[in-house]
Amino acid sequence: MADWPLFEVFIRSKHGLNHKHVGSVHAADRSMAIENARELYTRRNEGVSIWVVPASEITASSPDEKEPLFDPSNDKVYRHASFYKLPKEVGHM
Amino acid sequence: MYAQLVETGSKKLKTLDEMGPEERQFQERINDEIKIEPKNWMPDAYRKTLIRQISQHAHSEIVGMLPEGNWLTRAPTLKRKLQLMAKIQDEAGHGLYLYSAMETLGADRDEEIDKLHDGRAKYSSIFNYPTLNWADMGTIGWLVDGAAIVNQVPLQRTSYGPYARAMIRVCKEESFHQRQGYQILLTMMQEGTDDQKAMVQDSINRFWWPSLMMFGPSDENSPNSAQSMAWKIKRHSNDELRQRFLDQTVPQLELLGCTAPDPDLKYNQETGHYEFGEIDWQEFFDVVKGNGPCNRERIEARRSAIDNGAWVREAAVAYAAKRQHRAA
Numbered sequence: 001m002a003d004w005p006l007f008e009v010f011i012r013s014k015h016g017l018n019h020k021h022v023g024s025v026h027a028a029d030r031s032m033a034i035e036n037a038r039e040l041y042t043r044r045n046e047g048v049s050i051w052v053v054p055a056s057e058i059t060a061s062s063p064d065e066k067e068p069l070f071d072p073s074n075d076k077v078y079r080h081a082s083f084y085k086l087p088k089e090v091g092h093m
Numbered sequence: 094m095y096a097q098l099v100e101t102g103s104k105k106l107k108t109l110d111e112m113g114p115e116e117r118q119f120q121e122r123i124n125d126e127i128k129i130e131p132k133n134w135m136p137d138a139y140r141k142t143l144i145r146q147i148s149q150h151a152h153s154e155i156v157g158m159l160p161e162g163n164w165l166t167r168a169p170t171l172k173r174k175l176q177l178m179a180k181i182q183d184e185a186g187h188g189l190y191l192y193s194a195m196e197t198l199g200a201d202r203d204e205e206i207d208k209l210h211d212g213r214a215k216y217s218s219i220f221n222y223p224t225l226n227w228a229d230m231g232t233i234g235w236l237v238d239g240a241a242i243v244n245q246v247p248l249q250r251t252s253y254g255p256y257a258r259a260m261i262r263v264c265k266e267e268s269f270h271q272r273q274g275y276q277i278l279l280t281m282m283q284e285g286t287d288d289q290k291a292m293v294q295d296s297i298n299r300f301w302w303p304s305l306m307m308f309g310p311s312d313e314n315s316p317n318s319a320q321s322m323a324w325k326i327k328r329h330s331n332d333e334l335r336q337r338f339l340d341q342t343v344p345q346l347e348l349l350g351c352t353a354p355d356p357d358l359k360y361n362q363e364t365g366h367y368e369f370g371e372i373d374w375q376e377f378f379d380v381v382k383g384n385g386p387c388n389r390e391r392i393e394a395r396r397s398a399i400d401n402g403a404w405v406r407e408a409a410v411a412y413a414a415k416r417q418h419r420a421a
Contacts, residue, residue, distance in 0.1 A: 003410045024193045029413035040186050063132050
């Protein structure tokens with residue numbers, strides 16, 4: 001199967017939800033990747049839609065970049081609703 | 094257990110203080126139950142051991158289709174045939190989930206499959222026993238998949254993310270396998286002729302001990318366990334899982350109205366556990382070394398499937414290239 005590239009598989013489990021990564025398949029081309037993904041990942045009503053993406057086309061962030069990428073959002077507490085204390089009289093907001 | 098005797102390459106556990114900074118960080122992450130993901134740093138031995146364990150697990154799923162495939166054309170009714178076919182397709186699926194988890198570690202699928210075919214990689218000892226009668230389809234679902242579930246449920250919490258996620262999918266599907274197997278046996282025992290009932294007992298007699306062997310050697314003969322447990326790619330000892338399996342299985346055996354081929358099997362009121370006789374470890378090691386009743390036949394069937402299917406894979410590549418060329 002060395003000649004069959006790897007595809008990452010994303011399934012939408014229900015209408016209204018996001019496609020979610022479920023795993024990968026090897027296939028000769030994109031349409032075969034969809035067929036293989038259907039056989040492998042949706043044998044029991046797991047999905048209503050499938051995306052396949054050549055694994056080589058995915059760019060991922062590196063775990064080493066975790067701090068520069070995600071730390072800046074940690075210290076911005078004012079981005080959360082709970083930061084703003086309001087008097088009780090305002091009620092639910 | 095679908096993965097038996099997985100070599101870790103380490104006989105002595107390192108303490109946190111003996112580890113370099115990267116390894117220490119890695120081990121602390123595992124201690125904190127934080128999953129290791131493909132791009133995280135990991136010790137070479139962890140990667141190699143996992144590739145060995147996951148590939149062995151995947152090979153077991155794939156080879157495990159063969160004993161059941163033997164009865165597809167001989168199933169007693171269309172309904173049973175469809176059920177068996179669905180179960181076998183699930184096993185193929187489980188193999189593929191696992192191969193894809195293994196590939197996230199940088200292993201090459203073709204290379205690992207070559208290792209299976211030339212005897213360098215192992216698969217579970219249980220699939221080297223022949224399936225001689227229809228009741229074997231029931232017994233395999235009940236005992237073999239039952240033992241696999243006991244082994245796989247804790248692996249849903251294993252430290253390597255892609256392996257744990259594959260196990261979650263597998264476990265969801267396994268309970269169908271076990272129930273369909275047990276129902277085959279129950280139907281034969283409750284509605285069957287004397288011959289059919291005898292068939293069930295004969296099948297249990299043949300698969301009982303090999304099922305107990307699935308969990309691997311006893312704890313004092315498991316030199317790799319300590320490292321595997323520290324890495325949390327194994328979460329309970331072989332003997333512990335074997336006992337858990339036995340405790341849940343004996344009442345089901347009694348409900349069937351059958352017996353185990355073990356005169357020493359008895360319930361211990363004080364411990365609340367079943368006690369069992371001596372396992373024939375010589376048989377286990379013989380089967381693992383390739384000298385079980387069906388080892389050669391299984392590998393031969395795998396090889397011929399790969400070799401005789403080569404033209405299909407090549408044709409698919411040629412067709413994909415042609416379509417791409419036309420579209421361009």
